[in-house]
Amino acid sequence: MIRDASPRSRATFRRLVVFNLRHMVISPVFLVLVPSMSVLVWMTLTTSGLPTMGDLFNESVLFAAGMGATMFAVTTFPALREVRHSEPLALPLSPGARMAALALAAITITTALMGAFMTVFVLTAPAPIAGTPQPAAFAGVFVIGWCGPLGAVASALWTRSYAPLIALGLLVPLYLGSSLLAMSTRADVIVNRMGAVFTLGLQPLPLTYPDTLATALLYLTHAVLSVLLTSLLILAVRRRPRFLRPVALGAVGLAGFCLFGVHTHAENEYSYDVLTANARPRTPSTDTCEVRDGLTYCPLPGYASWVEAWHTDLAPVLEALPDDVPLPTVWQANLTRRADVMVHPPRDGIVLSEHWIVEDEHYRSLVRSELAAHALGLPLPRGTEYPGVGQARTVVAAWLVTLGEGLDADEELRSAEWTLMDHGTDLDDLRLTHAVLSLPDEHVAAVVTEHWDTLAAPETDTAVLAERLGLSLEGPEAIPAPDWRRSLFEREWVTDEGYRPPWGY
Amino acid sequence: MTTTSPRNGVRARGLVRTYGTRRALDGVDLDLGPGVTGLLGRNGAGKTTLLRCLATDLEATDGELSVLGRDPERAAERTEIRRRLGYLPQNPSFYPHFTTFGLLDYMAVLKERGGRRERHDEVRRALRRVDLYDRRHTRLRRLSGGMRQRLGLAAALLGDPHLLLLDEPTIGLDPEQRIRFRDLVSELAVHSTVLLSTHQIEDVAALCRRVLVLDQGRVIFDGTPAALIARARGRVWEQGTRPPRNVTSWRLADGRHRVLVPEGVHNPDSDERVPVEPSLEDAYLLLTGAVPR
Secondary structure (H helix, E strand, O other): OOOOOOHHHHHHHHHHHHHHHHHHHOOHHHHHHHHHHHHHHHHOOOOOOOOEHHHHHHHHHHHHHHHHHHHHHHHHHHHHHHHHHHHHHOOOOOHHHHHHHHHHHHHHHHHHHHHHHHHHHHHHOOOOOEOOOOHHHHHHHHHHHHHHHHHHHHHHHHHOOOHHHHHHHHHHHHHHHHHHHOOOOOHHHHHHHHHHHHHHHHOOOOOOOOOOHHHHHHHHHHHHHHHHHHHHHHHHHOOOOOOHHHHHHHHHHHHHHHHHHHHHHHHHHHOHHHHHHOOOOOOOOOOOOEEEOOEEEEOOOOOHHHHHHHHHHHHHHHHOOOOOOOOOEEEEEEOOOEOHHHHOOOOOEEEEEOOOOOOOHHHHHHHHHHHHHHHHOOOOOOOOOOOOOOEHHHHHHHHHHOOOOOOOHHHHHHHHHHHHHHHOOOHHHHHHHHHHHOOOHHHHHHHHHHOHHHHHOOOOEHHHHHHHOOOOOOOOOOOOOOOOOOOOOOHHHHHOOOOOOOOOO | OOOOOOOOOEEEEEEEEEEOOEEEEEEEEEEEOOEEEEEEEOOOOOHHHHHHHHOOOOOOOEEEEEEOOEOOOOHHHHHHHHHOEEEEOOOOOOOOOOEHHHHHHHHHHHOOOOOHHHHHHHHHHHHHHOOOHHHOOOEHHHOOHHHHHHHHHHHHHOOOOOEEEEEOOOOOOOHHHHHHHHHHHHHHOOOOEEEEEOOOHHHHHHHOOEEEEEEOOEEEEEEOHHHHHHHHOOOEEEEOOOOOOOOEEEEOOOOOEEEEOOOOOOOOOOOOOEEOOOOHHHHHHHHHOOOOO
């Protein structure tokens, strides 16, 4: 680009980069669009108490797309200054070098913005980011962000007009507007497909987060090839020197072919079907596991903070269990890399998906429910029909599930009833569960610990538990009917013989 | 390109530039040194093409050209020429979103004018030279045509160029600014070579020690303004009656006619016909055969 690469020309090039940097950063377009886009992306962040590298990656990709579009707008103006206004001035630095200086300045700004975003994300995260960082994957995200300013340079060279910027300015609101208007209409399909194309552009590979070196390198290669393709197109549309056009067009073809190859390879190696087909069973010997209060956790690499957070919720349940109760192993699963535990679920294990959010009471009660079921020997409900109806251990499991951290009365009832739904229930089970929840936890815990062997036995019915707790299911002192207004159940679900709930467990 | 020019001059031999089949420059021979040279010619005579070739913005189709002792066809030498060149193109189109200071700062960066402080000092000086310092924060889109022209001149003057090529620099300038412009260019021409392409003959008369007249891509006159005027002596008249159609003439404010009689054309005798001292404009019009009727 700098044909006469004398120290003087290099110094001029550097000064021009700095000049462009300063002018872009103080331009009204930058001052309006960058904060707006940052706020918009920040508002759409999926906040989690346990953010993962996948979260950071996905949010960074979204930010890269937003900032790429913003920097496209910011860079278009000085790019047109170069192609429209500066070419005939016969200046020492060639038009190509001037454009390269502009592109470098714009890329520097984009990189700084994206770096700032990632830094703020990490620094404001409520816990250390879980997972193994893959620098190559994040380098790929930076490269995606660079497509914006490089695209502006390319479109300015190509069209010498503001038309691409106007098109982008119209397209984004049009897309957002049509997304809203098309909801619940047939046009929704078109909008969804547009969205799919957009997503494919940002994350073209079948990897939610490239969390191994191999997948990260694949992602980076894809991003670099995309930028290379854009850059070669810039060269191809330039008129001088003439020999460059066929060379650039040939290179565009080659880069396109390589890009296609990367796609094909990714599809062949990392699609869901391939991952599940290649899944291998996990054992404590293949993983780094950690024992907390007798419970073994086998997290994915880098997920130490995850163990602490989930254990905080499970600890009260463990405390209520007798010491000699056999406990399951808690496995963490990740669909992209470890389909293993999903495809080969371990017998005495609880499988926690990476995507389960610890703040979400639904997921927390699911895990507590599985722990309680394992402790009480309740068969896992999936694929079985009402294995726990009328059994004392079902109600005990429902009570154990309510021992999670910081639950209010409604959440306790909901958690208990979800457990009843999993294992099946009748009216007595439901009445007793409501009554147990109104008793002090210390009293219930003492009875459960003292009579654990009896209550955990499948043949022990609900009446036994009621009696041990000093309650009665029949007679003048009988427990009242459940409060149907607060309950997730409806009367006929537990009173009609042969009734099956609509969700059909 | 074997010809060489002095380190602060221009030399062209048989310079040709074609656009398709049209020859905009048709064998121009030229030697320029320090001082102001006026470049006159009708529209389409090839003035702008010549300036663009000298400014290395356009490649010559044929001929030999040396600018400031360097060959503009060689990339490295072209860069050296551009480092020492001040070029104001015709109707310069500057980026409208710049402020006047921003534009000159940008141009100063591109003209390799040192560090930031040094550069900004020079930009302020240039703005003062063209009387635009008070407008340094004004965006270009808010400037009048004359102000933009002065700004273009300031941009061309940045870095005290050895060769200054000015294409119609005084268009849109008011009389006061034109006087200032002449003063500025005269000052520069002490050490630099200035080629001034213009239709403002009075600027040439006031500034130039030498005049080139181009017609259909050829140099048809190369000499001093006095020599050009001398060629017209005895062929400029003022008279009360309208002259024949084949003679260049125009009506004056007092109702009389100024008549330019080309060589070989007969202007019939008239009692009230008075010979007058030709101006540079008369001489130019006689040379190019322009008929302003």
